[in-house]
Amino acid sequence: MRQVVAWLGRWGISLASLAGGVAALFVFRRGLPHVGWIVGYLLLLWLLFAVLAQVRQSLETSGRRSRRLIVAAADYTIQTLYHGLLLFVLPAYYASATLGSANALFLGLLVALALLATFDPWYRALVHPRPWLGYVFFVVSIFAALNVALPLVGLPPFPALVASAFVAAVALTPAVRRARSGTWPAAFRATVAAGIVAATLATLGRAWIPPAPLFLARSAIAWDVATLDSLEPVTDAIAAGDLKERGLVAYTAIYAPAGLRQPVSHVWRRDGQVVAVVDLSPVQGGRREGFRTYSRKTAFPADPAGRWTVDVMTGSGQLIGRLRFRVTP
Numbered sequence: 001m002r003q004v005v006a007w008l009g010r011w012g013i014s015l016a017s018l019a020g021g022v023a024a025l026f027v028f029r030r031g032l033p034h035v036g037w038i039v040g041y042l043l044l045l046w047l048l049f050a051v052l053a054q055v056r057q058s059l060e061t062s063g064r065r066s067r068r069l070i071v072a073a074a075d076y077t078i079q080t081l082y083h084g085l086l087l088f089v090l091p092a093y094y095a096s097a098t099l100g101s102a103n104a105l106f107l108g109l110l111v112a113l114a115l116l117a118t119f120d121p122w123y124r125a126l127v128h129p130r131p132w133l134g135y136v137f138f139v140v141s142i143f144a145a146l147n148v149a150l151p152l153v154g155l156p157p158f159p160a161l162v163a164s165a166f167v168a169a170v171a172l173t174p175a176v177r178r179a180r181s182g183t184w185p186a187a188f189r190a191t192v193a194a195g196i197v198a199a200t201l202a203t204l205g206r207a208w209i210p211p212a213p214l215f216l217a218r219s220a221i222a223w224d225v226a227t228l229d230s231l232e233p234v235t236d237a238i239a240a241g242d243l244k245e246r247g248l249v250a251y252t253a254i255y256a257p258a259g260l261r262q263p264v265s266h267v268w269r270r271d272g273q274v275v276a277v278v279d280l281s282p283v284q285g286g287r288r289e290g291f292r293t294y295s296r297k298t299a300f301p302a303d304p305a306g307r308w309t310v311d312v313m314t315g316s317g318q319l320i321g322r323l324r325f326r327v328t329p
Helices: 002-027 035-060 065-096 104-118 120-126 131-152 157-170 173-180 184-204 240-246
Strands: 215-223 248-255 264-270 273-279 291-297 306-314 319-328
Touching: 035 065, 035 131, 035 173, 065 104, 065 120, 065 131, 065 215, 104 120, 104 131, 131 157, 157 184, 173 184, 215 306, 215 319, 240 319, 248 264, 248 306, 248 319, 264 291
Parallel strands: none
Antiparallel strands: 215 248, 248 291, 264 273, 264 306, 306 319
């Protein structure tokens, strides 16, 4: 019995947090977090991070148990904020990511960090002895939250991506100031330089980041017909003869927050090679069912057999979703 009580004392809260997190993801997997909650979490997280960065050393070396308990309580509160913040934004990234593409790796990183923040024994064993890992938690959480929050107030995904990377680096100013024992202006200059580097890396690596909070509300590959209201979705492999005779439509309904206007395109590929790029009307955000877009293709190679994809891309090169179909000889 004592072993059970000890085990529950060590893992009970973590398992309850995990259950609550899974329930939240299941219920809100297609929902968008309220921007007010994200901003509130971000401000509280940064304030605690800034204060603790300045007073941690003096509290830990004071020799007083009460002061060490203050540090432990602050660390646990920051861990809880990481956990809550990541759970807020995970549904948006889950909806926006395309499994099997490069941007799924960022979703995997967020899931790993959320799990690590959920289980207290793991977090204490891995993060507490490694301050750099704590900074990774901080930067990724700030970046991921801002990257979702800024489009919710009308900033397009790509500028939001660049701004989020810059701000996440600049938010480290209190830690840099403490580590270098320097002045605030010097620390700020250092993090601004780091922010420029981070923004550049985000620009170059934008294909690795899901364009949250955009996502495909509906999508289908269908035979070419007169109107979208009479779509005939393709459910099996397509014979090359039928393909050339009838043609295809790639139909996508893209959800975006109200007030957002986002250029998009369909990139048709055969066995990974680009066959056609079709620029579409910009997505107008705010429609619950998604903004409907489509591209028609009636001209195909002499031998169209192979595996085809239609990538739904933002104007800046982020992947919103992917449609797949196969053509047989």
